[in-house]
Amino acid sequence: MTKVTFSSRKGAILSVDILGHAGYAEEGEDIVCAAISSAVMLTHALLYDVQHIPVDTLIEDDGAHIRITLPENGMERGQDALCALKLHFSELEQNYSDFLNVMEVQADAED
Secondary structure (H helix, E strand, O other): OEEEEEEEEOOEEEEEEEEOOOOOOOOOOOHHHHHHHHHHHHHHHHHHHHOOOOOEEEEEOOOOEEEEEOOHHHOOOOHHHHHHHHHHHHHHHHHOOOOEEEEEEEOOOOO
16 A cells, blocks of 8 residues: 655645555556656656755655655745645545555654
């Protein structure tokens, strides 16, 4: 199962953390994993390459782990992209709830 966690503070999404393989089908045949990967790549391209927001990106192949974190100076400009990603993942979860879990956690008000 892929677990997606959106961290937010005061109504703004700070980051998205994606962990694990969906397990819907064998590698190369997994449509859930493909949908997740494609959405993440599109979101990263929008934030980094189109909007030129210097997002902090972590990619770990072992364990299938990706995290995208908005910088403080790009927080407002990056909201539409991360809100759209959250909506997409939530809709995907409705159809594939055995393979995808989406949640939102509130980050501490003070770091």
